Amino acid sequence: MSRSKGKVCSIENCETESVRSLSIEKAGEALNSAGLSYKVARRRNRIYLCAEHYKKIKKYLKKAQKEERLRQTRGRPF
Numbered sequence: 001m002s003r004s005k006g007k008v009c010s011i012e013n014c015e016t017e018s019v020r021s022l023s024i025e026k027a028g029e030a031l032n033s034a035g036l037s038y039k040v041a042r043r044r045n046r047i048y049l050c051a052e053h054y055k056k057i058k059k060y061l062k063k064a065q066k067e068e069r070l071r072q073t074r075g076r077p078f
């Protein structure tokens, strides 16, 4: 059902079928860090990524998550 018609990658000039979808909140910053521009329908809050582009931003995603975790740990009242 969900696999029949794949979405195309949201990165500019990329027409590869996507393998992942992420929220803009999650992926937007990583994409900016990676220097990739993306196109997204305004009312959909999702970014679709092909395997190659997902690989490219994965390290930035991880970094963002780690920073978030650090922030949370630091913010915890002891």
Ligand SMILES: [Zn+2]
Residues within 6 Å of the ligand: 009, 010, 011, 014, 015, 016, 049, 050, 051, 052, 053
């Ligand atoms: Zn792509």
